[in-house]
Amino acid sequence: xxxxxxxxxxxxxxxLQNWIKEKTSVEFKLMSGDVITGKxxxxxxxxxxxxxxxxxxxxxxxxxxxxxxxxx
Amino acid sequence: xxxxxxxxxxxxxxxLQNWIKEKTSVEFKLMSGDVITGKxxxxxxxxxxxxxxxxxxxxxxxxxxxxxxxxx
Amino acid sequence: xxxxxxxxxxxxxxxLQNWIKEKTSVEFKLMSGDVITGKxxxxxxxxxxxxxxxxxxxxxxxxxxxxxxxxx
Amino acid sequence: xxxxxxxxxxxxxxxLQNWIKEKTSVEFKLMSGDVITGKxxxxxxxxxxxxxxxxxxxxxxxxxxxxxxxxx
Amino acid sequence: xxxxxxxxxxxxxxxLQNWIKEKTSVEFKLMSGDVITGKxxxxxxxxxxxxxxxxxxxxxxxxxxxxxxxxx
Amino acid sequence: xxxxxxxxxxxxxxxLQNWIKEKTSVEFKLMSGDVITGKxxxxxxxxxxxxxxxxxxxxxxxxxxxxxxxxx
Numbered sequence: 487x488x489x490x491x492x493x494x495x496x497x498x499x500x501x502l503q504n505w506i507k508e509k510t511s512v513e514f515k516l517m518s519g520d521v522i523t524g525k526x527x528x529x530x531x532x533x534x535x536x537x538x539x540x541x542x543x544x545x546x547x548x549x550x551x552x553x554x555x556x557x558x
Numbered sequence: 559x560x561x562x563x564x565x566x567x568x569x570x571x572x573x574l575q576n577w578i579k580e581k582t583s584v585e586f587k588l589m590s591g592d593v594i595t596g597k598x599x600x601x602x603x604x605x606x607x608x609x610x611x612x613x614x615x616x617x618x619x620x621x622x623x624x625x626x627x628x629x630x
Numbered sequence: 631x632x633x634x635x636x637x638x639x640x641x642x643x644x645x646l647q648n649w650i651k652e653k654t655s656v657e658f659k660l661m662s663g664d665v666i667t668g669k670x671x672x673x674x675x676x677x678x679x680x681x682x683x684x685x686x687x688x689x690x691x692x693x694x695x696x697x698x699x700x701x702x
Numbered sequence: 703x704x705x706x707x708x709x710x711x712x713x714x715x716x717x718l719q720n721w722i723k724e725k726t727s728v729e730f731k732l733m734s735g736d737v738i739t740g741k742x743x744x745x746x747x748x749x750x751x752x753x754x755x756x757x758x759x760x761x762x763x764x765x766x767x768x769x770x771x772x773x774x
Numbered sequence: 775x776x777x778x779x780x781x782x783x784x785x786x787x788x789x790l791q792n793w794i795k796e797k798t799s800v801e802f803k804l805m806s807g808d809v810i811t812g813k814x815x816x817x818x819x820x821x822x823x824x825x826x827x828x829x830x831x832x833x834x835x836x837x838x839x840x841x842x843x844x845x846x
Numbered sequence: 847x848x849x850x851x852x853x854x855x856x857x858x859x860x861x862l863q864n865w866i867k868e869k870t871s872v873e874f875k876l877m878s879g880d881v882i883t884g885k886x887x888x889x890x891x892x893x894x895x896x897x898x899x900x901x902x903x904x905x906x907x908x909x910x911x912x913x914x915x916x917x918x
Contacts, residue, residue, distance in 0.1 A: 490621075491603045498605035501617060517590045517622060518733045518768035531707045532764075533714035543771060545717060548604075549706075550733060550768040552590035552622040555615060562693075563675045570677035573689060589662045589694060620676075624662035624694040627687060634837075635819045642821035645833060661806045661838060692820075696806035696838040699831060734877045734912035747851045748908075749858035759915060761861060765850075766877060766912040778909075779891045786893035789905060805878045805910060836892075840878035840910040843903060 490548045492531035502529045511557040512536065516550045523557065562620045564603035574601045583629040584608065588622045595629065634692045636675035646673045655701040656680065660694045667701065706764045708747035718745045727773040728752065732766045739773065778836045780819035790817045799845040800824065804838045811845065850908045852891035862889045871917040872896065876910045883917065 492499060505512055505526040514522040514536060524538035534546045534554075564571060577584055577598040586594040586608065596610035606618050606626075636643060649656055649670040658666040658680060668682035678690045678698075708715060721728055721742040730738040730752060740754035750762045750770075780787060793800055793814040802810040802824060812826035822834045822842075852859060865872055865886040874882040874896065884898035894906045894914075 493603075496602040496604060497600050497607065498602050498617060501607075515590060515592060516733075516768045517588075518731060518735065519590065520731060520768055522769060528713050530712040530714050531709075532712060535713065535717075542774060544769050545714060545771060546769045547764070547767045548619070549621060549765060551619045552588045552592055553594060553616050553618045555617060558614060565675075568674040568676065569672050569679065570674050570689060573679075587662060587664060589660075591662065620691070621693060623691045624660045624664055625666060625688050625690045627689060630686060637819075640818040640820060641816050641823065642818050642833060645823075659806060659808060661804075663806065692835070693837060695835045696804045696808055697810060697832050697834045699833060702830060732877075732912045734875060734879065736875060736912055738913060744857050746856040746858050747853075748856060751857065751861075758918060760913050761858060761915060762913045763908070763911045765909060781891075784890040784892060785888050785895065786890050786905060789895075803878060803880060805876075807878065836907070837909060839907045840876045840880055841882060841904050841906045843905060846902060 490531060499529070502526055502534060505556065512554060513557050514546055514554045515552045516546065517552050518550060522546055562603060571601070574598055574606060577628065584626060585629050586618055586626045587624045588618065589624050590622060594618055634675060643673070646670055646678060649700065656698060657701050658690055658698045659696045660690065661696050662694060666690055706747060715745070718742055718750060721772065728770060729773050730762055730770045731768045732762065733768050734766060738762055778819060787817070790814055790822060793844065800842060801845050802834055802842045803840045804834065805840050806838060810834055850891060859889070862886055862894060865916065872914060873917050874906055874914045875912045876906065877912050878910060882906055 509525050512526055522536050522544050524536040527535040527537045527543060533548060536544050536546060581597050584598055594608050594616050596608040599607040599609045599615060604620060608616050608618060653669050656670055666680050666688050668680040671679040671681045671687060676692060680688050680690060725741050728742055738752050738760050740752040743751040743753045743759060749764060752760050752762060797813050800814055810824050810832050812824040815823040815825045815831060820836060824832050824834060869885050872886055882896050882904050884896040887895040887897045887903060893908060896904050896906060
């Protein structure tokens, strides 16, 4: 099993799936200090792909995420 | 097994469950330097969801937590 | 197995158990730069709980610890 | 299994394979603050090799990656 | 298996065993920026215990080590 | 399996083996900000040993490496 768990019954995984379905605006703060904003496009056990307003895709590694939240 | 252990007999897991039940005010210091405060809403093997006074949910990745404590 | 090993025959685990039994004053330096001091209250595979002079409990995640030592 | 997962059906792994095939210009932001740019030459479960304009190869460890993206 | 490997045939584990036996003066640079110097007292899968000139023991977590070396 | 994979068919492992054989001058950038230069002496699943011009050995933990490259 990798460093994160990809069990689709987990609230953390389901939350990301909901954000994908609802096209929710999100904010990811990374341990590098970067803040990535946009909409979640896909997730897998290693990464989350976030698309910004210019359709640019940023692939964030889950091990680097400090926190994530929906943007009000 | 993922990088953290989710055995509900563990004191660390039980402490989070208690904070959820008691709606305790908590403070999470992350390795990114961020301090997240509020009440624990849910936890799973990867993350902890914290709700703040404005009902905003922040999902913290357990691997990023430096320490956590109840706020007196 | 999680990212740390919880085999009670290990010197690192036994040292924490001794500090609990002896109520030793300790200092934990975290990778976030925080220094947590007090007495070790409990440990499990994920975390160490440290109680300070005001009986405040701080739960430190083992993956975040740089070093730990008894305070002379 | 290592800290990252190397299942070629994963979107994160396939994205890197596509960048290799398409010789896409990429940007990798690392947790050390470094930004590595160039084209992906190969990947394995531990690392990604990026070749820059001077044909210099930089081998990035996946655990150190904050995010990666194609450069427009 | 934990995040580090404790196979005594590994050069990295054997090097630490030699430093213990030879009472070599060593320097450990940690990812927190701390530099710990002294002599290696013991090691296990999680940690390395270093004793300084005042017989003070510092227990370093292996996951926090950037590099280690004998001091000339 | 430890946090990194030590399968000698992997390009990342083979690259280190080649550097050892060819006595290539290398540069390792660590997440602590340190830059270690010299020649790779040995590697195992946990660490890489680098020897500098003064024959001083620095043992780098693989989990701390941001990137590595041959020095032109």
